[in-house]
Amino acid sequence: MANIRDVARAAGVSIATVSRVFNNLELVNGDTARRVLQAAAACDYWPNEAAKSLTTNRCNAFGVLLPDLYGEFYSEIIRGIDQRARQARYQILLSSSHANNDDVFNAARAMLGRVDGLILMTPDTVSPDVVARVRKRLPIVLLNPSFAADGCGSVAIDNYGGAYAATSHLLQLGHRDIAMIAGPAGNVDADDRRRGFQTALREFGLDPARAETEVGDFREAAGHAAGLTILARRPRPTAVFAANDSMAIGLLGAAREQGLRIPDDLAVVGFDDITIARYLNPPLTTVTVDIFGLGRKAVAMMLATVEAADAHSPDREVLPAVLTVRESCGAKRRVGLTQSPR
Amino acid sequence: MANIRDVARAAGVSIATVSRVFNNLELVNGDTARRVLQAAAACDYWPNEAAKSLTTNRCNAFGVLLPDLYGEFYSEIIRGIDQRARQARYQILLSSSHANNDDVFNAARAMLGRVDGLILMTPDTVSPDVVARVRKRLPIVLLNPSFAADGCGSVAIDNYGGAYAATSHLLQLGHRDIAMIAGPAGNVDADDRRRGFQTALREFGLDPARAETEVGDFREAAGHAAGLTILARRPRPTAVFAANDSMAIGLLGAAREQGLRIPDDLAVVGFDDITIARYLNPPLTTVTVDIFGLGRKAVAMMLATVEAADAHSPDREVLPAVLTVRESCGAKRRVGLTQSPR
DNA sequence: GCGGCCGATGTAAACGTTTTCATAAATTCG
DNA sequence: CGAATTTATGAAAACGTTTACATCGGCCGC
Numbered sequence: 001m002a003n004i005r006d007v008a009r010a011a012g013v014s015i016a017t018v019s020r021v022f023n024n025l026e027l028v029n030g031d032t033a034r035r036v037l038q039a040a041a042a043c044d045y046w047p048n049e050a051a052k053s054l055t056t057n058r059c060n061a062f063g064v065l066l067p068d069l070y071g072e073f074y075s076e077i078i079r080g081i082d083q084r085a086r087q088a089r090y091q092i093l094l095s096s097s098h099a100n101n102d103d104v105f106n107a108a109r110a111m112l113g114r115v116d117g118l119i120l121m122t123p124d125t126v127s128p129d130v131v132a133r134v135r136k137r138l139p140i141v142l143l144n145p146s147f148a149a150d151g152c153g154s155v156a157i158d159n160y161g162g163a164y165a166a167t168s169h170l171l172q173l174g175h176r177d178i179a180m181i182a183g184p185a186g187n188v189d190a191d192d193r194r195r196g197f198q199t200a201l202r203e204f205g206l207d208p209a210r211a212e213t214e215v216g217d218f219r220e221a222a223g224h225a226a227g228l229t230i231l232a233r234r235p236r237p238t239a240v241f242a243a244n245d246s247m248a249i250g251l252l253g254a255a256r257e258q259g260l261r262i263p264d265d266l267a268v269v270g271f272d273d274i275t276i277a278r279y280l281n282p283p284l285t286t287v288t289v290d291i292f293g294l295g296r297k298a299v300a301m302m303l304a305t306v307e308a309a310d311a312h313s314p315d316r317e318v319l320p321a322v323l324t325v326r327e328s329c330g331a332k333r334r335v336g337l338t339q340s341p342r
Numbered sequence: 343m344a345n346i347r348d349v350a351r352a353a354g355v356s357i358a359t360v361s362r363v364f365n366n367l368e369l370v371n372g373d374t375a376r377r378v379l380q381a382a383a384a385c386d387y388w389p390n391e392a393a394k395s396l397t398t399n400r401c402n403a404f405g406v407l408l409p410d411l412y413g414e415f416y417s418e419i420i421r422g423i424d425q426r427a428r429q430a431r432y433q434i435l436l437s438s439s440h441a442n443n444d445d446v447f448n449a450a451r452a453m454l455g456r457v458d459g460l461i462l463m464t465p466d467t468v469s470p471d472v473v474a475r476v477r478k479r480l481p482i483v484l485l486n487p488s489f490a491a492d493g494c495g496s497v498a499i500d501n502y503g504g505a506y507a508a509t510s511h512l513l514q515l516g517h518r519d520i521a522m523i524a525g526p527a528g529n530v531d532a533d534d535r536r537r538g539f540q541t542a543l544r545e546f547g548l549d550p551a552r553a554e555t556e557v558g559d560f561r562e563a564a565g566h567a568a569g570l571t572i573l574a575r576r577p578r579p580t581a582v583f584a585a586n587d588s589m590a591i592g593l594l595g596a597a598r599e600q601g602l603r604i605p606d607d608l609a610v611v612g613f614d615d616i617t618i619a620r621y622l623n624p625p626l627t628t629v630t631v632d633i634f635g636l637g638r639k640a641v642a643m644m645l646a647t648v649e650a651a652d653a654h655s656p657d658r659e660v661l662p663a664v665l666t667v668r669e670s671c672g673a674k675r676r677v678g679l680t681q682s683p684r
Numbered sequence: 685g686c687g688g689c690c691g692a693t694g695t696a697a698a699c700g701t702t703t704t705c706a707t708a709a710a711t712t713c714g
Numbered sequence: 715c716g717a718a719t720t721t722a723t724g725a726a727a728a729c730g731t732t733t734a735c736a737t738c739g740g741c742c743g744c
Contacts, residue, residue, distance in 0.1 A: 050729090054700065
């Protein structure tokens with residue numbers, strides 16, 4: 001396959017001139033440029049990007065390391081990342097399933113020379129010093145980080161604020177005995193959502209310690225199990241705030257099995273606003289987070305870091321999490337001919 | 343940052359030896375190897391992957407070009423691709439939103455020297471000759487292709503078979519007036535599903551031309567609109583086969599608004615088995631496709647092409663699409679009635 | 685007519701690897 | 715004991731670009 005030398009030969013110029021034409025430096029004579037382009041087209045010349053980045057030390061690509069790819073959450077992150085990157089003519093080098101320190105370290109290492117920076121979402125099991133070691137080689141933007149890392153930008157979700165809003169809403173509807181299905185302790189999102197829940201209660205003069213709190217692993221089955229425990233308590237709580245929608249779905253199942261009507265017998269609020277939420281019966285009131293925006297923001301921050309002439313200190317950004325009121329909390333009248341739960 | 347030369351100097355050997363140690367060629371003396379590794383660790387040496395691929399002409403990466411990233415379908419494809427690639431220690435260079443010929447061509451071009459092959463899913467708007475031009479430079483595996491391309495592998499979904507199974511099922515349940523909400527003409531998936539529908543009718547002695555068929559764009563709103571038209575017809579069809587689940591959901595909405603009971607007044611079958619399907623009320627009978635497997639297969643085929651010593655002709659594979667019976671078709675409620683095939 | 689400048693182009697040295705070939709030392713063997 | 719073989723290592727040429735620097739006309743102003 002033709003390389004730059006072949007094009008130069010065919011056009012009767014030096015390789016420097018060919019290079020100049022392709023990087024549209026304006027120092028090339030119009031006629032010469034035309035000749036070069038013609039020759040390039042004739043031998044179907046494609047520049048080799050590896051060689052390019054070797055000399056320029058720029059790749060026009062970002063690495064993306066995620067703990068997993070399953071489900072809407074990651075899908076939307078990637079979509080946001082891709083969209084913004086594409087807009088800036090950057091490529092995305094994707095790698096997922098990074099559970100431990102070595103995984104992350106090796107994946108980052110394997111990207112050296114292929115990316116200009118790393119967008120990193122690490123599970124709790126990854127330690128700050130791995131991130132620090134990688135940071136020595138590459139700019140980093142952390143997604144929803146569990147710790148602040150020196151020299152790394154970060155984009156996070158306002159878990160605390162969202163949980164606070166959800167809980168306040170239930171309180172304002174008159175509920176005073178509100179249970180929570182929390183996420184695993186140690187998980188940043190889980191902990192922040194729990195704090196938001198507790199603060200809201202406290203501000204209403206209630207004791208968070210007396211609020212029934214079950215812990216789950218963010219999956220539907222855990223929500224179901226936690227729901228059974230909560231619904232067995234007497235007096236039964238009148239409302240439940242679940243740390244995510246999947247567990248809320250599990251809870252709805254448990255409630256349905258016991259013949260409870262939602263929201264009349266039990267008000268339910270979730271978190272995430274996954275697509276299913278609006279199709280549930282009744283549609284789930286939940287906290288909506290702009291995950292797509294999270295991805296976009298991460299790339300925007302990365303671009304600012306990479307393309308900035310001056311090395312300004314990296315940003316820390318928090319995206320809002322807003323309550324979306326549907327029917328499962330009881331704030332709205334049911335509309336239409338929705339079939340009643342059994 | 344340290345390069346191979348620095349390591350060589352620190353270890354008191356030549357760069358060739360360092361390279362040999364890292365590519366674990368067994369020709370290096372044990373002591374020397376130890377010294378090299380120590381030196382490499384001391385100066386935190388990371389090999390530059392761009393330089394590596396420039397000399398070896400191998401990248402250990404595949405490019406993935408998709409028309410879009412929105413929704414579970416693409417998410418699962420990517421997950422499958424990533425999982426299999428990671429297993430083989432390959433990276434994934436992702437790029438989406440490729441609408442037209444130039445987009446695809448330029449994206450492919452920008453990957454030269456960074457990938458060993460391309461996994462390509464093109465919308466109908468991309469022409470075979472663009473694929474052929476790209477194929478000259480890079481091995482290609484097509485996902486669900488609308489045309490056969492010389493020298494390209496392909497992995498497709500058995501749209502025809504799935505649609506045939508869905509329609510046959512409705513016929514066996516006793517329905518004789520079955521409408522279809524089809525996808526846009528020209529779209530491969532849409533066309534194949536429609537053919538499957540028609541063949542099933544024909545085999546039951548019915549005239550496909552007389553079956554009410556509305557066309558939608560695979561989105562929920564289109565399903566709703568098509569549903570209104572279909573339900574307005576007299577006599578009203580007793581069953582509808584929707585070319586995908588999103589449109590089936592739109593149809594269910596339309597039916598609900600008219601006070602129809604599913605499946606008693608109207609049986610509904612979808613296609614895709616998206617996550618929501620099982621959470622609908624009633625749970626949607628649909629055609630399940632292993633999208634994750636589609637991604638995995640594509641990579642497996644790519645690996646076979648790239649790592650094979652002999653250039654065997656590329657494969658063509660079709661993944662099964664199987665009917666998943668839930669409640670929206672009425673088969674489960676009428677167990678007694680379904681025993682006798684007509 | 686000449687120094688200086690400018691615009692267009694070429695020469696060659698990087699960038700950081702792998703790998704072929706050469707070489708030196710150590711080992712085997714008849 | 716010397717020739718043949720093996721083992722371990724180094725020197726240097728690739729790979730395909732970009733870019734600093736050199737070169738060379740032509741043109742300007744004086």
